[in-house]
Amino acid sequence: MKAFQLIPAIAEYEDFSTYAKEAQLGGNDLILTNEYIYSPVIERLELGCQTLFQEKYGMGEPTDVMVDAILDELRGREYDRIIAVGGGTIIDIAKVIAVARPEDRVDDLYDRMASLEKVHPLVIVPTTCGTGSEVTNISIINRTTKGIKQGIVSPAMFATEAALIPGMLASLPYGVFATSSIDAMIHAVESYLSPNACAISELFSEQALHLILTGWRAAVDNGSRDAWKKFAARFLRASNFAGIAFGHAGCAAVHALSYPLGGTHHIPHGQSNQMMFADVMRKYQEKKPIGKLNKLEELLAKELNVEPVFALEELYKLMDAVLEKKPLHEVGVTTEELPVYTTTVLETQQRLLNNNYVELTAEDILDIYSKAF
Ligand SMILES: [Fe+2]
Numbered sequence: 105m106k107a108f109q110l111i112p113a114i115a116e117y118e119d120f121s122t123y124a125k126e127a128q129l130g131g132n133d134l135i136l137t138n139e140y141i142y143s144p145v146i147e148r149l150e151l152g153c154q155t156l157f158q159e160k161y162g163m164g165e166p167t168d169v170m171v172d173a174i175l176d177e178l179r180g181r182e183y184d185r186i187i188a189v190g191g192g193t194i195i196d197i198a199k200v201i202a203v204a205r206p207e208d209r210v211d212d213l214y215d216r217m218a219s220l221e222k223v224h225p226l227v228i229v230p231t232t233c234g235t236g237s238e239v240t241n242i243s244i245i246n247r248t249t250k251g252i253k254q255g256i257v258s259p260a261m262f263a264t265e266a267a268l269i270p271g272m273l274a275s276l277p278y279g280v281f282a283t284s285s286i287d288a289m290i291h292a293v294e295s296y297l298s299p300n301a302c303a304i305s306e307l308f309s310e311q312a313l314h315l316i317l318t319g320w321r322a323a324v325d326n327g328s329r330d331a332w333k334k335f336a337a338r339f340l341r342a343s344n345f346a347g348i349a350f351g352h353a354g355c356a357a358v359h360a361l362s363y364p365l366g367g368t369h370h371i372p373h374g375q376s377n378q379m380m381f382a383d384v385m386r387k388y389q390e391k392k393p394i395g396k397l398n399k400l401e402e403l404l405a406k407e408l409n410v411e412p413v414f415a416l417e418e419l420y421k422l423m424d425a426v427l428e429k430k431p432l433h434e435v436g437v438t439t440e441e442l443p444v445y446t447t448t449v450l451e452t453q454q455r456l457l458n459n460n461y462v463e464l465t466a467e468d469i470l471d472i473y474s475k476a477f
């Protein structure tokens with residue numbers, strides 16, 4: 105039995121200025137962020153920190169090429185703390201940079217994953233409400249040389265502090281809110297169903313689901329695209345709680361099956377998860393209708409005000425109202441790719457598949473892809 109442990113300190117701040125004062129940010133700190141986040145909020149505080157803007161080294165989700173370019177840029181620079189302010193890409197890159205020695209390249213870190221050590225203290229300020237990555241010790245990098253997204257994981261990659269500042273979500277476009285909150289919801293569900301869940305991680309999964317589902321319902325009923333912003337603090341906290349839950353119990357098949365889609369077709373992570381979610385849950389229901397899944401259905405039923413037997417279908421509907429689910433063929437996936445994905449998932453995603461509610465065979469996985477197609 106793995107003991108529940110929460111490593112990063114977690115603090116909520118009213119705004120970035122309050123955090124900067126308390127942390128005494130200055131010239132010895134490196135702020136890793138995007139210019140569009142830095143310019144309106146941080147620049148005017150004149151903190152004198154060093155900066156590095158990720159988008160200058162590549163766009164989209166983190167790749168080995170992008171991280172190697174950043175490591176090249178940082179070689180020879182003197183700095184102590186890394187303050188990562190951003191979404192999943194920034195956070196994943198920062199965790200890797202925090203354990204990289206000056207001479208390292210990304211492949212070196214995969215090679216010595218078991219013995220990585222923290223080189224820089226790391227503070228993470230999330231600006232989306234999805235990854236929960238501020239409290240986990242894993243980064244997902246698209247290894248372009250291998251054509252696969254793969255996790256790099258180490259106890260050394262935990263942040264020193266996760267700083268939650270709801271105001272940092274203010275400029276989030278609706279699409280990013282939608283995909284990131286869907287990702288957080290799926291973290292809560294997968295960690296809840298995981299055989300590695302414990303009574304404490306379940307509390308965080310349950311509370312994350314409560315915050316997200318009531319927030320979605322209120323935002324959808326309001327009808328305005330910006331309505332979710334009233335609940336920004338709630339979604340930020342929910343994604344943090346879901347991160348704490350999956351940091352302990354792990355994610356599972358939804359994430360495992362979604363990675364090849366993201367890697368090959370560059371679909372946002374939360375969206376590719378959404379594309380797999382319902383069909384993975386249906387396969388779970390088919391293979392093991394009696395079990396923890398019923399506890400999840402009861403929990404969802406209470407939040408969504410329906411009978412447990414309709415709870416998952418109701419959840420898919422609500423999620424569709426937040427972001428319409430696309431079938432795989434609409435994003436360019438071909439039928440020929442499905443058996444290839446199935447093999448890739450079985451070969452490279454055992455870390456996640458081990459957390460499945462019920463074991464999935466190659467035939468099951470191919471069937472899930474075919475139904476989502
Ligand atoms: Fe995720």
